[in-house]
Amino acid sequence: MAKGDSDPVAVSAYASFAKRYDALAPTKPHNALYERPASFELLGEVAGLDVLDAGCGSGICSEKLARSGARVSAFDITPEMLTLARERCGGLEVDIRLGDLEKPLDWLADGTFDRIICSLALDYVERLAPVFAEFHRVARPGGKLVFSMGHPMRDWQDERTRGTKPYFEINRWGMHWGGFGEPNPYVESYRRPLGDILNGLADTGWTLDRFVEPLPAPEMEMVDPRHFAELSLAPAFICVRAHKYCLTFSPKRQ
Structure with a gap:
């Protein structure tokens, strides 16, 4: 690994191949024909809404949101990704900042956003409850949160993922990713x-409003038949939509 174990895993994961990720992820089948369509279907119409793109990476979702008429605030922890996001979203109504999902979002006011999207970023966070609490704080009453993550059972079934840990524990693990060019980046997550x-x-x-175990888009069968067949049998990700219905809430003590 290029960075120490004390570094946030998202920084260690993506800094080394940010440009390659940005070049490939917009059309990579797992993203463009699997996770992203499912997440945006849950998000719904965003024109005229204030949307937070949490863990925005290189700004792929932020650009799509802004071009759909949303006012977008975005943040990510990896400086290399933020540089790419600012390039991608240049001239659009997108405010992009450095921010850490594992720390308070203290630059964001209470009740600011109609929608929050967090696409495949929460796998790099060890404790989810503080993140969800911050999302709840900055969401308006009636606001929606949409997020995607690795499927817990899919991850559990892979020996590389679970290691020696039981299903019920959170564990940090890593592997070299293919599909983003050489050298294969080493990516850790939880x-x-x-x-x-x-x-x-x-x-x-x-x-909780909707829990989706997505199927691949039909177009994926032509461009990536192996993964289309695999994802048609069992999901790799989950996509979740939740609502903020109450005006006040006292988070449960952890």
Whole structure:
């Protein structure tokens, strides 16, 4: 690894191949024909809304949101990704800042956003409840949170992912990713049980609305038949939508 174990895993993961990620992720089948369509379907119409893109990476979702008429605030922890996001979103109504999902979002006011999207970023966070609590704080009453993550059971079934840990524990693990060119980047993240995700939502005031185990888009069969067949049998990700219904909420003590 290029960085120490004390560094946030997202920085260690993406700094080394940010440009390659930015070049490939807009059309990479797992993103463009699998996770992203499912997440944006849950997000719904965003024209005229204030939207937070949390863990924005190189700004792929931020650009799409802004071109759909949203006023976008975005943040990410990896400086290399932020540089790319600012280039991608140049001239659009997108405010992009350095921010850490594992720390308070103290530059954002209470009740600011109609929608929050967090696309494949929460796998790099060890404790979800504080993040969900901050999302709840900055969401307006009636606001929606949409996020995607690795599927807990898919991760559990892979020996590389679970290591020696039981399903019920959160564990940090890593592997070399293919599909983003050479050298294959070493990416670490956290595997966790489903209960940690759903209870983290409930404990911080969110109401679960939709839980999606997505199917690949039909177009994926032509461009990536192997992964299309694999994802048609079992999901790799989950996509979740939650609502903020109450005006006040006292988070459960952790």
